[in-house]
Amino acid sequence: MDYELTEELRMLKDMAYKFASTEFPPLSKECDEHEKYTPEIRKKAAENGLVGAWIPEEYGGAGVGILGNSLITEELSKVDMGIGLNVVAACFGCESIFQYGSEEQKKTYLPKVCGGEWVSAGAFTEPNAGTDVAGYRTKAVKDGDDYVITGNKMFITNGTVCNFMVAQCITNPDQKKHNSFSLIIVPADAKGVTRNKIRGKMGIRSSDTAEIAFEDVRVPQGNLVGKEGRGFIQLMHFFDTTRVMVAAQGLGLSEACLETSIKYCKERTAFGAPLGSFQLSAKKLTEMAIMIEALRGLVYRSGWLIDTGKPDYHLAAMAKFYSGQTAVFCANNAVELHGGYGYIDEYSVQKWYRDAKILELYEGTKEAEILTIGRVLQSK
Ligand SMILES: Cc1cc2nc3c(=O)[nH]c(=O)nc-3n(C[C@H](O)[C@H](O)[C@H](O)COP(=O)(O)OP(=O)(O)OC[C@H]3O[C@@H](n4cnc5c(N)ncnc54)[C@H](O)[C@@H]3O)c2cc1C
Numbered sequence: 001m002d003y004e005l006t007e008e009l010r011m012l013k014d015m016a017y018k019f020a021s022t023e024f025p026p027l028s029k030e031c032d033e034h035e036k037y038t039p040e041i042r043k044k045a046a047e048n049g050l051v052g053a054w055i056p057e058e059y060g061g062a063g064v065g066i067l068g069n070s071l072i073t074e075e076l077s078k079v080d081m082g083i084g085l086n087v088v089a090a091c092f093g094c095e096s097i098f099q100y101g102s103e104e105q106k107k108t109y110l111p112k113v114c115g116g117e118w119v120s121a122g123a124f125t126e127p128n129a130g131t132d133v134a135g136y137r138t139k140a141v142k143d144g145d146d147y148v149i150t151g152n153k154m155f156i157t158n159g160t161v162c163n164f165m166v167a168q169c170i171t172n173p174d175q176k177k178h179n180s181f182s183l184i185i186v187p188a189d190a191k192g193v194t195r196n197k198i199r200g201k202m203g204i205r206s207s208d209t210a211e212i213a214f215e216d217v218r219v220p221q222g223n224l225v226g227k228e229g230r231g232f233i234q235l236m237h238f239f240d241t242t243r244v245m246v247a248a249q250g251l252g253l254s255e256a257c258l259e260t261s262i263k264y265c266k267e268r269t270a271f272g273a274p275l276g277s278f279q280l281s282a283k284k285l286t287e288m289a290i291m292i293e294a295l296r297g298l299v300y301r302s303g304w305l306i307d308t309g310k311p312d313y314h315l316a317a318m319a320k321f322y323s324g325q326t327a328v329f330c331a332n333n334a335v336e337l338h339g340g341y342g343y344i345d346e347y348s349v350q351k352w353y354r355d356a357k358i359l360e361l362y363e364g365t366k367e368a369e370i371l372t373i374g375r376v377l378q379s380k
Pocket of ligand 1: 129209
């Protein structure tokens with residue numbers, strides 16, 4: 001058993017951190033304040049092979065696998081989780097195309113996203129159904145050679161900046177709920193697509209989030225991803241992979257909280273001694289460090305298992321759940337250790353506190369993860 005990253009993966013990790021620590025800080029505050037998306041950084045990241053890095057080289061990616069992609073995500077999120085998301089989620093619509101799409105779809109969409117030319121989105125959640133994935137209502141009805149799509153999608157990452165989205169639609173309403181869905185590629189500029197940016201997010205404010213309406217949107221039937229009626233299962237598999245990426249976001253953010261807090265505890269004094277010399281402060285740092293190491297184990301192992309053809313989706317759900325717990329805990333402790341300074345924007349910890357919370361909400365709420373983990377435990 002070898003727990004060490006290979007030399008190649010260590011170099012990738014260092015490169016991703018160098019990229020983020022050079023490119024993100026000049027824009028970080030402005031993007032957070034004004035909810036600005038960062039296309040220029042995404043394009044530069046693509047030039048460095050950081051967009052869709054898990055995608056094999058034949059489709060334009062760097063072929064570094066899910067573990068490699070997690071290391072990239074960790075390092076970008078250590079600097080700014082929102083801007084990092086703009087890089088790693090640019091290919092959010094590509095997972096399903098890669099896993100289930102035709103060769104033609106893979107060749108059309110994946111290289112353009114990896115190359116920084118296009119952005120994708122995964123449009124699943126609806127205004128009235130998020131956790132209840134089988135409750136989505138958007139319909140795609142066959143008409144001639146096309147599907148005609150009607151419905152609404154909510155909270156879609158990259159919604160207003162994407163070139164295409166992969167949308168979950170009901171294509172077989174006569175089938176049982178779970179067999180009624182299909183994933184369909186919808187060009188963002190198709191007639192009848194309306195996209196509105198959602199403003200006022202608590203955190204990851206540089207990430208684009210949108211509400212999308214489909215009003216009689218006509219797309220060719222060739223835009224179906226995989227088989228009709230398999231959309232629900234495909235979406236579950238999509239989450240199994242993307243949850244590792246989301247878990248890596250929490251790992252990076254938590255590490256940033258710990259590193260910054262250690263530095264502050266050494267520098268800041270109270271009662272004539274450094275903060276870190278007080279046992280209550282040391283306890284906070286210690287607990288953060290333990291949780292981070294446990295999370296690292298979950299993230300790296302679940303990524304490595306996917307890459308070696310032994311995916312453990314149960315472990316990926318655990319990684320995602322524990323990532324939210326760790327990030328929220330670490331960000332809270334970081335704010336507390338910084339005292340009043342932790343509450344103002346002179347230090348990044350207040351931003352990390354706001355950013356961390358999304359990890360308990362998107363890609364499955366923490367309650368949804370608990371339900372999944374509990375169900376698998378009892379099915380064995
Ligand atoms: C910034 C942001 C980005 C996002 N990006 C995307 C994206 O790119 N694509 C996309 O499709 N979606 C995206 N989402 C949507 C996100 O995945 C959903 O918000 C999330 O799945 C929860 O769904 P909901 O908001 O409808 O909450 P609900 O499902 O209404 O849940 C509300 C509360 O009830 C709880 N709950 C629900 N059912 C149960 C149950 N059976 N047992 C116990 N508790 C339960 C939930 O855990 C939660 O606490 C994004 C959301 C945000 C905020």
